[in-house]
Amino acid sequence: xxxxxxxxxxxxxxxxxxxxxxxxxxxxxxEHRARGGEAPQGGEIEQVQLDGVxxxxxxxxxxxxxxxxxxxxxxxxxxxxxxxxxxLRLPGHAPPPAQRPxxxxxxxxxxxxxxxxxxxxxxxxxxxxxIDRGEITFYVARERILxxxxxxxxxxxxRFELCSSVSGVDYGEDAAQRLHVVYHxxxxxxxxxxxxxxxxxIADPHVPxxxxxxxxxxxxxxxxxxxxxxIFDGHPGLTRILMPDDWDGHPQRKDYPLGGIPxxxxxxxxxxxxxxxSYT
Amino acid sequence: MTxxxxxxxxxxxxxxxxxxxxxxxxxxxxxxxxxxHDDRIVINMGPQHPSTHGVLRLVLELEGETVTQARSxxxxxxxxxxKNCEYRTWTQGVTFVTRADYLAPIFNETAYCLAVEKLLGIxxxxxxxxxxxxxxxxxxxxxxxxxxxxxxxxxxxxxxxxAGFREREEVLHLLEFLTGLRMNHAYVRPGxxxxxxxxxxxxxxxxxxxxxxxxxxxxxxxxxGQPIWRQRLEGVGYLPLDGCLxxxxxxxxxxxxxxxxxxxxxxxxxxxxxxxxxxxxATEADxxxxxxxxxxxxxxxxxxxxxxxxxxxxxxxMVADRKVAWPAQLSVGADGxxxxxxxxxxxxxxxxxxxxxxxxxxxxxxxxPPGQVYVPIESPRGELGYHLxxxxxxxxxxxHIRDPSFVNLQTMPAMSEGGMVADxxxxxASIDPVMGGVDR
Numbered sequence: 001x002x003x004x005x006x007x008x009x010x011x012x013x014x015x016x017x018x019x020x021x022x023x024x025x026x027x028x029x030x031e032h033r034a035r036g037g038e039a040p041q042g043g044e045i046e047q048v049q050l051d052g053v054x055x056x057x058x059x060x061x062x063x064x065x066x067x068x069x070x071x072x073x074x075x076x077x078x079x080x081x082x083x084x085x086x087x088l089r090l091p092g093h094a095p096p097p098a099q100r101p102x103x104x105x106x107x108x109x110x111x112x113x114x115x116x117x118x119x120x121x122x123x124x125x126x127x128x129x130x131i132d133r134g135e136i137t138f139y140v141a142r143e144r145i146l147x148x149x150x151x152x153x154x155x156x157x158x159r160f161e162l163c164s165s166v167s168g169v170d171y172g173e174d175a176a177q178r179l180h181v182v183y184h185x186x187x188x189x190x191x192x193x194x195x196x197x198x199x200x201x202i203a204d205p206h207v208p209x210x211x212x213x214x215x216x217x218x219x220x221x222x223x224x225x226x227x228x229x230x231i232f233d234g235h236p237g238l239t240r241i242l243m244p245d246d247w248d249g250h251p252q253r254k255d256y257p258l259g260g261i262p263x264x265x266x267x268x269x270x271x272x273x274x275x276x277x278s279y280t
Numbered sequence: 281m282t283x284x285x286x287x288x289x290x291x292x293x294x295x296x297x298x299x300x301x302x303x304x305x306x307x308x309x310x311x312x313x314x315x316x317h318d319d320r321i322v323i324n325m326g327p328q329h330p331s332t333h334g335v336l337r338l339v340l341e342l343e344g345e346t347v348t349q350a351r352s353x354x355x356x357x358x359x360x361x362x363k364n365c366e367y368r369t370w371t372q373g374v375t376f377v378t379r380a381d382y383l384a385p386i387f388n389e390t391a392y393c394l395a396v397e398k399l400l401g402i403x404x405x406x407x408x409x410x411x412x413x414x415x416x417x418x419x420x421x422x423x424x425x426x427x428x429x430x431x432x433x434x435x436x437x438x439x440x441x442x443a444g445f446r447e448r449e450e451v452l453h454l455l456e457f458l459t460g461l462r463m464n465h466a467y468v469r470p471g472x473x474x475x476x477x478x479x480x481x482x483x484x485x486x487x488x489x490x491x492x493x494x495x496x497x498x499x500x501x502x503x504x505g506q507p508i509w510r511q512r513l514e515g516v517g518y519l520p521l522d523g524c525l526x527x528x529x530x531x532x533x534x535x536x537x538x539x540x541x542x543x544x545x546x547x548x549x550x551x552x553x554x555x556x557x558x559x560x561x562a563t564e565a566d567x568x569x570x571x572x573x574x575x576x577x578x579x580x581x582x583x584x585x586x587x588x589x590x591x592x593x594x595x596x597x598m599v600a601d602r603k604v605a606w607p608a609q610l611s612v613g614a615d616g617x618x619x620x621x622x623x624x625x626x627x628x629x630x631x632x633x634x635x636x637x638x639x640x641x642x643x644x645x646x647x648x649p650p651g652q653v654y655v656p657i658e659s660p661r662g663e664l665g666y667h668l669x670x671x672x673x674x675x676x677x678x679x680h681i682r683d684p685s686f687v688n689l690q691t692m693p694a695m696s697e698g699g700m701v702a703d704x705x706x707x708x709a710s711i712d713p714v715m716g717g718v719d720r
Contacts, residue, residue, distance in 0.1 A: 093650035093672055132651045133398055161525045164656065165682035169669050172677075182667065184654050184682070188525075188539075191546060195654060216528025219690050227362075242355040242719055252363050273367040279644040279674050 092175065098131040105192060106136050109158075116155040122147040137195040145183075145198055146208045146234075152185060152194075153213055160185040160194070166210070166220035168228035172254045179205050181230055200230065209235035227252035320348075323701075327356045331434040331705045334715035338692070340704060347704060350696045352689055357719040365679040369645025370396050371606070373676060375466040377666075380681055381717030382463060383426050386412070386419040386455075387659040388681070389468035394549060395655040395666040396470040399648050402604065407595040408472035409550050414485070414588035415458065415467070416550075417581040421492070422451035423660035424574040424581075431571070431709035432503065435512050440503055447495055454488045457481070460617070472598035475610050485589045489582055496582075499575055513568035517695040517707030520565050527694065528687045531662025532577070533711065536562045536569040543658035550657075554591070555584050567710035574712075577660075604646050607638040645674035654682075661685050661712055683717035 101107050110129060117125055125144035130137045140148055152160040164184040171178045177199035186193050198207055209232035210217045221232040222241040229250035232238055240247060249256050260272030270276075291302040326337035335356035341349040361380050365373040377392045378385040390412050397404060404412070429444025452462040458477055459467035467474050503509045519529070521537040534541050542559040544552040560576035562569035598605045607627075608619040627635040650672040656665040662684030669678040688711050695707035 090672065095651070133401070133653055135653060137652075162530075163528055164663060164665055165654075165667065165680070165687075167667060167680040167682075169652075169678045169680075171671070182652075182680075184665065184667065188541060193654070193656075195652075214528070215526045216687060216690060219686065223686075240355075242358040244355070251360065258360075258363060258367050273364070276367075 095128075095130040095132065095137070097128045098136075102129070102131055102136070104134075105190075106131060109136070109192065109194075112155075112157045113152070116151050116158060117148070120147070120151050120155075122151060135193070135195060137197055140196050140198050142198045142200065142207045145196065146210055146213065148196065149183070149185075149210045149213045158187065159189040160187045160192075162186040162188060163210070163214035163216050163220075164193075166217045166224060168224040168230055168252065170228060170252065170254045176201075178202055178254075179228060179230060181207050181224060183210070205230045206233055207231070208233050209238075211235055226250065229253065327353075331708075333430060333434065333708050333711075333713055336689075336708070336713060336715055336718075338704065338708070340696075340701065342701060345700050345702075347696050347699055347701060350693045350704060352692050354686075354689070354715070354718050357715045359716075359720065361720045362679050362681060365676050367675065369674050370470055370648055370676060371645060373679060374469055375464075377679070377681065378464045378466055379716065380720050381659065381661070381664070381683060381685060381714050383423040383714050384419055384659045384661070384664070384717075385463055385465055386415045386468065387657060387664055389465065390416060390550070391655055391657045391659075391664050391666045392668075392679075393468050393470045394657065395653050395668045396648065398653045398655060399651060399668060399670050400470070400604065400646075401649070402471060402599050402601065404472045405596045405599065406551075407476075407593060408597040410588050410591045410593075411473055411477065411597065412468055413550050413552065413555070414585055414592070415455070417584045417588065418451055418455060418458075418488075420581045420660045421578050421585075422448050422455070424578050425451065427574055427660070427709075427712040428499065428503070428571070431706075431712070434705050434709045435509075437503065437506075437509060440499075440509075443495075443498060443502060447492065450488060450491060454484055457484055469598070469606060471601070471604045471606075472596070474606070476597045477592075482589055482592070485585065489586055492578075492582055496575070496578060504572065504575065510568060512702075512706055513566065513571055513710070514564075515566050515568075516699065516703045517567040517570075517710050518565055519691055519695050523691070523694055524565075527691050529662065529691055531658070531660070531684050531688065532570050532573045533688055533691065534662065535560065535573055537565040538563040543656055543663060547656070549655070555587050557581075557584050567706045570710040602637070603641075607634070607641050647672065647674055648676075652678075656682070659684055661714070661717070662688060681717070681720055683720065685711075685713040685715070685717040686720075689713045689718055 098106075102110065106129075113126070117123070122144060124141055125148045126138050127141055128139040130139070138148075149160075149163075152158050162185070164186050166181065166183050169180040169182055171180065179200040179202055181198045181200065183196040183198075184193065185196065200207060205228075207230060209221055211221065211232075212234070218236070219241060221230075221235050222238060224230050225232060225235075225238050226240040226243050227250055239245065243251065258272070258274035260274065262272060263270045291304045294301045294303075321342045323340045323342055324337065325340060326332040327335040332338060337353040337356065339351045339353060340347050359379070361376045365376050368376065373396075374389050374392060377388045380388050393404070403409075425444045425448040429441045429448065432438070432440025432444060455465065456462045458481055459465040459474075461467070519527075519533065519537060521534075521539055523529075524534045524537050524539070530541065530543075538561060540559045540561045543549070544555075544557075545559055557580045558576075560573045560580065562573055608623045610617055611620040613621065623638075627638050648670040650670050652667065652669040654665055654667045656663045658664070663682065664684055665682035667678070667680040667682065668676055671677045691711060692704075692708060695711070696704040699707075
């Protein structure tokens with residue numbers, strides 16, 4: 001699949017609305033679908049003027065790539081399945097951009113962040129802001145992640161002293177920009193948590209290391225390299241951490257098999273978990 | 281066969297490109313440290329070593345007895361829990377995550393279930409939430425007791441070990457009574473609990489609290505005031521607040537540096553705001569402070585256990601939504617624990633729809649709306665966070681466990697370098713890493 005859509009482009013009505021796309025997140029679905037879904041263009045970031053200050057307006061355009069499309073209720077393809085389930089199509093989920101007002105502390109925080117970034121001359125860092133289930137996510141241009149983290153840590157109005165976690169997510173072989181690096185930051189001063197997310201192409205999985213800002217990211221980034229093959233440029237010693245040094249491949253990528261052997265139980269052979277029937 | 285020497289046998293020597301490698305087995309240390317070799321020695325300690333707190337491997341560079349560089353090597357217990365969860369339903373994930381930090385299984389289960397519930401937009405019923413708090417605090421007591429016990433053993437206080445494991449056994453007995461298993465309970469499920477507590481649980485909990493109240497003062501006699509214990513721990517493994525924050529440390533290590541950061545207080549979950557308890561803090565930032573905090577936290581956990589037991593009111597322990605709740609109730613029959621006969625009778629004899637529903641929910645699982653959440657809770661070792669990503673299906677897209685042991689273990693070099701070899705053991709014991717959580 002080459003399109004990362006929030007829509008069903010081939011004219012089939014999207015089914016299973018309950019699970020699909022943005023409805024549950026309360027965003028304007030029609031508008032999002034009309035505009036959205038296109039894979040984000042790197043570096044194409046809108047910035048709007050707000051009270052004379054350049055603010056990265058995350059609520060304006062979607063930059064987060066969609067997840068894989070799901071099809072066929074029982075994973076059936078090319079068989080004589082006439083139940084209709086095999087033809088089921090569920091569009092991928094593209095996290096919708098948040099609309100102002102965000103509510104809670106998010107508006108004030110987004111403004112403060114925009115001002116601080118402008119002060120420090122960091123431009124085009126935030127591509128999209130998504131608010132979902134009470135958590136705020138900033139989709140970040142990878143070239144700016146280090147500057148953004150430094151601003152978040154050092155600015156008096158932001159003060160994200162603690163980096164809770166850096167990890168990877170692989171959205172599957174069908175998704176565009178399938179590799180994501182996810183940072184969870186915590187401001188102990190203001191008691192806020194935010195998430196930063198950087199989407200990467202599988203062919204070019206480079207992202208600047210944030211170890212010089214958050215030393216704790218050392219092992220997190222080594223684990224993300226080990227498990228997902230994300231290369232953190234500038235890391236002091238990017239070696240494998242959980243797998244043996246001479247291991248081939250990156251085990252938590254979706255195209256890396258889980259492994260396992262079939263097990264016979266009472267005469268029936270049970271296939272290994274990654275070859276069992278999948279319902280999604 | 282060995283030759284007969286005057287004095288101890290020389291250490292076995294092997295020449296490699298990196299220099300000679302000795303296998304020192306005891307009594308032969310002199311052959312390694314005699315005058316003709318330089319003072320710098322690189323020691324490999326572990327992964328199979330009684331004092332490394334599990335399958336942790338330490339590589340220490342020594343000058344005499346002073347550690348000039350220390351590095352930890354992990355991964356010996358990597359079991360692929362995160363990847364395995366991606367091939368199972370959301371409910372089955374519980375049985376995997378409970379094995380990550382095996383000394384804090386209830387914390388793993390609860391954090392995972394809170395995250396799944398946040399994705400689903402549901403909330404467990406009150407009785408289930410209170411029961412989770414009760415179980416978590418019992419589990420915290422057990423985990424801290426293991427820390428004291430193994431820490432004592434590693435430092436040579438063997439009575440500390442026997443005492444710690446004796447009390448922990450009481451915790452495990454109680455958890456076995458309440459959940460059915462001593463460890464790896466898989467008792468907390470998305471939406472509530474697997475089943476209700478058995479009859480007579482309140483009496484057992486009261487007995488346990490009373491027993492612990494009589495036993496805990498023994499630790500003060502045995503360890504807290506004991507001069508050798510204090511000399512081994514005081515001023516050792518120092519890590520001040522700025523170091524803690526830079527290295528992402530949470531839990532007792534952070535609180536020993538003076539910051540009263542406890543997730544239960546800061547961002548209450550499971551109704552912790554209703555409970556009356558203190559967050560013990562120290563400012564010495566050394567191993568002894570961490571030891572004292574753990575003992576103090578056991579006392580606080582006992583208070584919470586009592587309050588939670590008093591708050592338990594009759595009610596359901598699973599959400600009413602039959603699309604999420606496990607279809608069958610369990611009961612003990614002639615052949616052991618299993619689905620209740622009434623349920624079997626209903627699905628096999630009365631209601632075809634119930635049978636279909638049971639089959640679908642057990643084999644296929646429930647659908648979780650797409651999105652991602654991060655849920656942090658306060659485990660005995662610090663911030664235990666679950667980052668779950670769903671793509672809308674019946675299996676997780678990603679389960680990431682932010683395990684506090686993994687993060688806190690990074691402080692080992694900062695605590696140990698420049699100190700003595702023996703103090704490395706004290707520092708690692710005070711970090712209390714659980715390798716099941718570190719390696720996942």
